[in-house]
Amino acid sequence: MNTARDQLLDWLRNAHAMEVQSEEMLKTHIRRLQHYPRLRDRIVDHLAETCEQQARLENCLRELGAEPSGLRQFSARFLALGHGLLQVASTDEVVKSLVLTYSFESMEVVVYRTLATAAEVAAQPEVAGMCEEILQQEEAMAQWLREHLPDIVRQYLVRLELPGIQAKR
Numbered sequence: 001m002n003t004a005r006d007q008l009l010d011w012l013r014n015a016h017a018m019e020v021q022s023e024e025m026l027k028t029h030i031r032r033l034q035h036y037p038r039l040r041d042r043i044v045d046h047l048a049e050t051c052e053q054q055a056r057l058e059n060c061l062r063e064l065g066a067e068p069s070g071l072r073q074f075s076a077r078f079l080a081l082g083h084g085l086l087q088v089a090s091t092d093e094v095v096k097s098l099v100l101t102y103s104f105e106s107m108e109v110v111v112y113r114t115l116a117t118a119a120e121v122a123a124q125p126e127v128a129g130m131c132e133e134i135l136q137q138e139e140a141m142a143q144w145l146r147e148h149l150p151d152i153v154r155q156y157l158v159r160l161e162l163p164g165i166q167a168k169r
Contacts, residue, residue: 003122004118004121004122005064005122005123005124007118007122008115008118008119008122008124008127009061009064009066011111011114011115011118012057012060012061012064012066012115012127013061013066013068014111015057015111015112015115016054016057016058016061016068017068018107018108018111019050019053019054019057020054022050022104022108023047023050023051023054025100025101025104026043026046026047026050026101027047029043029097029101030043030044030047032093032097033094033097034166035094035155035159035166036094036152036155036156038148039094039098039148039152042141042144042145042148043101046137046141049137049141053134053137056130056134060126060127060130064124064127092156094152094156095152095153095156098145098149098152098153101145102142102145102146102149105138105141105142105145106142108138108142109135109138109139109142112131112132112134112135112138113135115127115128115131116128116131116132116135119131
């Protein structure tokens with residue numbers, strides 16, 4: 001019989017794989033962003049948070065007697081590679097990266113809100129607290145992207161019309 005604790009462990013494994021995917025996607029964005037330093041700097045900062053989140057989830061799983069899923073990590077890296085290849089082929093790479101990152105951050109917000117609730121139900125207050133802390137980081141990143149999206153899109157469109165200037169990344 002599946003319990004709330006079992007489901008929480010499964011969702012924590014999914015969240016760990018999600019952070020692996022996020023790390024790979026953010027690394028790709030950083031390597032590709034050349035002409036948008038504010039966006040690049042914020043993504044660099046969030047990459048550090050993402051790596052910390054990944055480590056916290058891994059430690060949490062181990063403390064609960066479980067391990068991250070190797071198959072889910074592999075799948076997450078593969079998905080991130082696919083996203084990166086699609087963006088590199090785009091003429092509007094920076095805008096697609098921005099949209100993808102904002103969408104991914106929004107998904108992470110929902111995941112951590114769900115995990116915090118599940119941890120409470122499963123009588124794991126420490127896990128709930130960790131998920132709430134990560135949730136705040138994800139909400140801050142999503143808010144930053146939402147606030148800066150119009151300026152970045154404007155920069156892209158202005159650069160697009162300047163002769164001899166690359167707008168793509």
